[in-house]
Structure formats: C-alpha cells, structure tokens
Amino acid sequence: MRYAPEADIVFIHIPKNAGQSVRNAMARATAISYAPLAKDLGISEAEAEVAVEKGMDVPKLGMIHPAHLPLWLLKERFPASWRILRDAQSFALVRAVRPRFLSAVMQRLREFRDTGPIRSDDPVVREEAARVCEWLATQARPVALEYVHFIPQSHFIDMDGRRIVNAIFPTDRMDAVADWLDEAGLHIEITHDHARRQPKPWARPIQPIARFAGRYLMPHAIKRALHPIWARSGAFADAAGGYAQVDLGSDVEDFIASYYASDQKMFEESLAGIDRKSASE
Template identity: 30%
Template structure:
C-alpha cells in the first residue's frame, strides 16, 4: 500500500496484480516513509502482517488513525483473472523454498501444474490464507477492495484491460498501463488453467467465487 497525503490517494496493493510496478511508479508520492511495506509485527501478541498487502480491514484495526485520515482520499487498485492470479501466487510462494528448487519446477510445465493442482487441493483453506502473512498472495481480491461487505476502493481497474486507465483519475499518477507483470517463462502468454484437475478447478471456483462474481471474470 502507498499513502500519499500530498496527492490524497491510497494505492491498494492487491497481490499478483502488477503491484510492484505500481509501487515503484508511485513511491515518489509516498508521504508515509514507506511505512506500508515488508512484514511487520503490529501488536503485542506478535501478529505479523504483510504491510505491502494490507487490507482495509487490517488498516482499520491496526492503524485506525491512518484509516480515518484517508477516509476521503481516492483509493484505487488493480484486479486480475482469479486463475491467472492463483498461478502467479503459486510461483511467488515457491520463492519461500530454495532458488534451485523453484527454478526446477518452473522449468518443467508439467511439474508446475502438478504443484499448482496439489496446492489448490491441499492448502487453499480459508482460515490460514486469511491469517498467515506468508499466504497473503492467495487472499481473495474482494478483501482488498471491500470492507464490511461494502466497496472501499473508488477505482478498481482490470489488469488485462489495456484501456483501463483511460478516463480514470488514476492516470495522473500512472500515465500508462505499466503493470503487465509478466516476466517470461510460463507466464509469458498466460497460464493454462485447463491443465488443473477438475477437483482443483472446483476448489478455485468456490474459494474465489466472490472474485469471479464481483469483478466479472468467467469460471471454467
């Protein structure tokens, strides 16, 4: 997240939606000394959250003053097809292992899709995903856009839409769609969700049901 008091905006860093590209472009407007970045402990009980990917609920709970101060700021974020975002999150999560192991899995499409299928079927559970900062990239996108069931973000732009910024007030800070965060390899032309098992697809459709419905993406 980036808060700009001078420009009166809040950039909501929805994971795996080109957020680092946005973060780097918007950092010059940050007036909170990069407070909302990296993992940090936020209470005496040892609760750790990923500050870059803080949700509005977490902001209100742990930083109520900032939440109040930004109530009238323009809040914006990008969203992405849930299947593509899930695969990107799997690739990101592999960084928690060794570099060589991640490289080996990404170099073998069959291995990668098997890992993604296994992860969906065994690890995509609501409680850990919503509470473990190491699993933040798998958190449903509505958690970053809504609070208490109501829309918190003023501008929600689709990553896939090259014209999303046209006519949006966000264009004054992001002059062009620089957030196509594909870096080659499996992601170069998009991931192939049909290579997941039917069980994994069913789990993803259920886990991200509100994302599909809220942002108008098509389920397999």
C-alpha cells in the same frame, strides 16, 4: 497501500495484480507518504518506508506483509491508515482468479520452496497448488506472510458487504487507470514492468543445472543480481500466456472457482465498467 497526499489518492496494492507497475509510476510522479503507517507502528516515517517492503510480526496474527493489508486488518490494527483510506480517493487493480492463483503458486515456489525459475506446467506446481488449497480451506481471513499472494482480492476492496475502494480496474487496462488518475489530479505514465517469466520448453533440461548452481555454488547476493539478467534471456518467455494449458486437477479447479467466486464477479464488474465508459464516449 500507497498514499499520495498531494493528490489525496490511495492505491490499494493487491498482490499478484501488476501493482508494482502502478506503485513505481506513482513514486516517479509524486511523493508517497508513509506517515500513516509510521503512526500505526509507532516508528519513524523512514523506518515505515523500509518496513512496508518486509514482513512484520503482529500479535495474534504472526508475520504479515504491511504492503498488502486487507481492509478488515487496516480497520482493526492500523487506524491512521484506515482513516486516510476512508477520506481519500482510492483505487485498485483486479485480475481473473485462475491466472492470479497460478502466478501466486509460482511465486510461492520461488520464495519459499527455493525452486528457482520453473515452468507453470511442472508437476511441482500442481502439487503445491493442492497444498495451498488445503491451507486456504481452513482460513476465513488469511493474512500469513507465506500466503499473502492468495488473499482474496475482495478482502482489499469490500468489507461487511460494502464497497470501500472507489474504483477498480482490470490489470490489462493501465490506460483506464491513467485516465482516472488524471481526472483525480495525478498525472502518471504506467508501464507494465513486472511480468513473470518462465523457461521456454527447450530450456527445461538446463533448469536442474541452473538450480543446482544457484543453490550450492553462488553466494546469495550474486544469485539475486544474476536472476533478472537470466530471466530476460532468450531461454525465457512471459509466463501468463501458458497458464490456460496448465492442468491443476478437478479438486483444485473447483476450489479456486468456489473460494474466489466473489473475486471473479469483481473482475467481471471491472470489465463491464470499462465497456460502459467506452460506450459512453
């Protein structure tokens, strides 16, 4: 989560939901406090600011990501952060479940399978999606670092059947987020600056060559520096537009619909809330 003490606002950063755009906009507009997390971890605030971007080892849970803590974990292991959340105004972004799941699979392949940039219709995506579903089927409350992007959105917003976060917005309505924040006393301008990119169909044949060069010929630092330049080139396009055509197989599709059913209802609720507000204006 991100806490802006001057406005007393908490942003619950749900992974794969355009959270970096909001986080960056908040950081440009106001000071972000890491004091609650520092108190929970027993470290300095400067150390907490670094730790929030990395994994950390928690007894009995293993490696987790402190930027993306579900509510039950906040309450059980991070009491100072939990108190801030309960007392402040809070908001989160929500997303339709299927494109979020696909985006999470793509990021998992890049981060933990070292595939480099690939298209969402690559067969390896379907294979990895099935493996992820097998793992998730055994997890009632997933928090493992390698699967952080698959944590249900509802775990960040509701707890024990009650709504904890004050406001939710669909990821494509940053204008509504900015309006809500403005009313709450925080004036920011949000730009969506973290859309995932994938190779265009004509560029697919060059991907094995690029992948080989990235893995075996380039130092890691150079590879990281070149990646954003390569992804913004004419060989790439925004990935989300092609997700609807990706065939994940009936078993995976059924699992997504079942496992994330509450998330989908929450997303539809966010859309309905936007429609009601628009109708009343």
